[in-house]
Amino acid sequence: MEDRTIVFEGINNCRDLGGLKNSEGKTIRRGCLIRSAHLGEASDNDIKKLHEMHLQTVVDLRTIVETREKPDRYPEETVYHNNYIFPEHKDGISHEEDNRPMDISKINLGETYAYMMKDEHCSRHFGNALKIIMNTDFDKGCVLWHCTEGKDRCGLVSAFLLTVLGVDEDVIREDYLLTNVVNGPKAEHLYNIFKEMGRSEADCEGIRNVILAKEEYLDAALGRIREKYGTMENFLTAGLHLEPEQMKRFREKMLVE
Numbered sequence: 001m002e003d004r005t006i007v008f009e010g011i012n013n014c015r016d017l018g019g020l021k022n023s024e025g026k027t028i029r030r031g032c033l034i035r036s037a038h039l040g041e042a043s044d045n046d047i048k049k050l051h052e053m054h055l056q057t058v059v060d061l062r063t064i065v066e067t068r069e070k071p072d073r074y075p076e077e078t079v080y081h082n083n084y085i086f087p088e089h090k091d092g093i094s095h096e097e098d099n100r101p102m103d104i105s106k107i108n109l110g111e112t113y114a115y116m117m118k119d120e121h122c123s124r125h126f127g128n129a130l131k132i133i134m135n136t137d138f139d140k141g142c143v144l145w146h147c148t149e150g151k152d153r154c155g156l157v158s159a160f161l162l163t164v165l166g167v168d169e170d171v172i173r174e175d176y177l178l179t180n181v182v183n184g185p186k187a188e189h190l191y192n193i194f195k196e197m198g199r200s201e202a203d204c205e206g207i208r209n210v211i212l213a214k215e216e217y218l219d220a221a222l223g224r225i226r227e228k229y230g231t232m233e234n235f236l237t238a239g240l241h242l243e244p245e246q247m248k249r250f251r252e253k254m255l256v257e
Contacts, residue, residue, distance in 0.1 A: 001174055005181075006034065008049065010041035013150035013182045017158065020175065022166035026255040032138045033254070035158050037150035037182075038062065040070030051075040054141025059129050061085050061145060061153040070148075083129045085122050085153045105194065105206030109152070110220035116156065117224035117239075127240035129157050130164070134242075134250040151179045151213050156221060160240065163232050164247050165254055169222075179213040187211035 006014040014037070018030030031053065039058065042050070058074050060067055060082045067082055074080065116122040129145060136143040147153035155176050162172045180187075187208045194204040222232075229235040236242045 001171075001178075006036075008046045009043040010046050011039055012037040013179055015175075015178065017162065017175070020162065020167055020171060022255065023168050024166060026166075026257060028165060028167075029138065029254050029256055032136075032142050033133070033161065034142050034144040035150060035154050036144060036146045037154075038066075038070055038146055038148050039072035039074055039144075042073040047073055047075055050078070050144075055144060056141040057081065057132065057136050057143040059083050059132050059143065059145035059157075061125075061129060061147040061157065063087075066148060081132055083125055083132065085116065085125050085129075085147075087121050104210050105199070105203040107206070107210050109210060109214070109217045113152070113156070113217045113221040114224040116153075117221050118228065123239050124241075126157060126160065127242060130160055130240060130242060131246070133157075133161060134164075134246060138253055149179070149183065149211075151183060152217070155179065155213060155218070159218065159221075160236070164236060164242070165251060173215060173218060176218055177213050177215065183211050183213065 002019055004015045004017070004019055006016060008014060013035075015035060016030055017033040017035065018028050020028050022028070034053075034055075038060075039046075055075055055078045058072060058078055058080045060072055060080065061084065062082075063084050063086050064082070067084075072080065116126075133143050133145060145154060145157055159172050159176060162175065190211060191204050191208045194207050225232065225235045225239070229239055236247065237244065
């Protein structure tokens with residue numbers, strides 16, 4: 001898979017979905033669909049670069065508390081949407097300073113991913129995020145969506161968008177796991193800190209697993225979707241309430257020969 005990374009000074013884990021091919025051999029347009037971590041530490045140079053990229057829309061998937069603690073920075077002409085996937089703090093996904101779990105090494109992200117697929121608020125807001133993204137005027141510029149790390153909520157939105165565009169599941173998995181290029185060193189650093197603190201090996205592995213993107217997390221979400229909806233196609237329409245005509249128009253705008 002080619003390098004689709006977009007490098008910024010203060011924005012992490014940013015990449016373009018453009019360049020990926022779907023099952024029919026069509027290619028996603030470049031410079032339109034951008035995923036990243038939060039924009040709260042974007043530098044002035046980053047904001048200038050986003051302006052040059054013609055950033056039309058930001059879809060912030062974080063909770064209200066997360067956005068208050070680290071508000072996004074973006075060009076003044078950009079339209080901002082706080083489309084929070086969780087109505088409030090949720091262990092292992094959201095990153096509020098207040099009410100943080102006592103020990104994040106005990107978090108089971110597989111369970112959290114499955115929870116997001118059965119919770120009506122989460123499903124509704126995942127659907128809202130996709131609708132906002134698909135309604136972007138891509139002839140004018142791009143849309144960027146993010147959570148805090150650009151891993152979990154952002155990763156699922158990306159997976160659903162790629163599904164709409166007919167991208168094979170193995171390619172979706174590969175894009176999801178690319179987050180570990182950024183988060184891998186961070187995970188090892190926290191693992192070593194826990195080791196130095198004298199924590200158990202299980203706790204050290206636990207903190208590493210919370211930071212990494214892992215196939216088993218994505219499998220938990222996809223398994224819950226198939227259990228409830230049968231197919232991904234049914235999930236897009238019955239679970240996320242996307243209109244077939246809207247998805248068709250999005251594919252026509254996004255895919256090139």
